[in-house]
Amino acid sequence: CYRIERVVGEKDQFIAYVAYPLDLFEEGSVTNLFTSIVGNVFGFKALRALRLEDLRIPPAYIKTFQGPPHGIQVERDKLNKYGRPLLGCTIKPKLGLSAKNYGRAVYECLRGGLDFTKDDENVNSQPFMRWRDRFLFCTEALYKAQTETGEIKGHYLNATAGTCEEMMKRAIFARELGVPIVMHDYLTGGFTANTSLAHYCRDNGLLL
Template sequence: MTAKIDWYNEFVDFNYTPAKDDLICLYYFEPAKGITEKEAIGRIASESSAGTWTTLHDLPPRVEKIKARAFELNGKYVKIAYPIDLWEPGNAPQLLSGIAGNIFGMKALRNLRLIDLSFPRQYIKSFKGPGQGIEGIRSLLKIKERPITGAVPKPKIGFSAAEHADVAYETWMGGFDLVKDDENLTSTSFNRFEDRLMRMAKLRDKAEKETGEEKDALLNITGETKEMIRKAKLLHDSGWRFAMIDVVTCGTASVQTMRDECGDLGLAIHAHRAMHAAFDRNPRHGLSMYFLAKLMRLIGVDEIHSGTAIGKLVGSKKEVTQIARVLRDYKIEDGDMLSQDWGSIKPALPVSSGGLHPGLIPSVMSILGNDCTLLVSGGIHGHPEGTRAGAKAVMQAIEASMDGTDLNEFAIKNKELKQALGKWEYYRPK
């Protein structure tokens, strides 16, 4: 009699009913050649929880209680339940090491994609969520209904601190709320963070005095965590109320640390998703942007880039809408994704960016509504009359959209919008 070698099938149980405090993952999978579907999903559940490649001589009884179970199979989609005792409270890196760890390197799987994860209330309670959230950001900027507006000085990197600040001033004077660093601008030899911060603070105060409006910036503090803490304190001391972090490149551990630090300083966290497409662009493998957005809301960002559906970056209308819902709603109960009750976790703002201009504003707002941040950069700086006129054109497009007025009609009495439409019309970048 040949001894049994593996025990992967013991992690498949189609009669299992998940407990209310189980974490539930939804995966798309493709078995490698010669591997059955049951063998594949057993390996996913095993390797991401309490299994190994072979049977063992001794096992504590506890293992039977804490092992994950693949309990529902629908074509190439499987749901796996993970008992709460597998997870350390408040530890996002450990969570990813399980549900998105070794399983992606198993030879038995040709492709694997983590689509969604439903967090139980008990697990959620160990995380803080957004410090400011949608209401907090609106309160900081004193904006009640319309979308928040912001722009990156373009080109994305290359300006001196003084040049950067001058573009910021023109952006604010055109009616925009925020000026944003791009993802690869931190502190360079020609644009030091401290210099940029101070020059912009002076022009922010000038713009606020001249317009009577709140003005702020999304200054990029991305870096080693202790350095981010130092820069966050500089932001606070100079009167800024936001901090920008490239959350994927920094990692969940540093984001959790910065959630605490920024929370103490009263800073809202703007999350740039740079590098996300390295693992979410392939629809058959990696992690979904939906899952990433959900995780970032849990660990505490206040707004995060979610796509436009009509701009220059990848992301369908359906995906962008789903991401906006999981960021803003307190409960998700229908649709293609797993149910989610966020409990007391605050909503976060979806951020639309990448190839926008005034002619596309109505389309973006029809998808995202008013509770969003619109980042329009090249689409204001490329205006025939310059940055200030470009920002005015966007504000006019927002006003027309909220009033339900056609842009061409609104442009008759608004020259900045008319000039913008004359250049771009309704062009969608590729």
């Protein structure tokens, strides 16, 4: 801790500025970073209350992280769309449709002029729509819309799963189907799972 400031108007509240040596962190590990910064320290009994207000990560540490090809320019390149905003939507209703009807909704949106559609984060592999069926029907809809419009279309297939192994299985299947983009809910799926998926996407030309 290199500086402490009293919170204006508060008697027993302070802002503490803490600097950590980079050697305390494993390179490329979000998990280790947050374990050190927002993990153990919040369990100190000597602290009555603690809140993380801000976090500044030095460029030297940021450079140890890899990720998938990302950014709006890469997405434009994948979809071959330039000079205008991209137009997309999340399929609704997000839950309750069969895989076939879900795929039909994807087709109608893409055929109607959207550049891309995406799964809702809640859509994983429920009994009424298993993930493999959804992937197949959505891909069929994607290619059908592309053929009829002459444009490249996209659908963000949700690869989020209950285990890392299952998540990777879904991402690999999406790549085999030829879709350009997959998505993952990293807040619930976890930083380690998301980093693993990011590395796979980078190595295999998928957007994440």
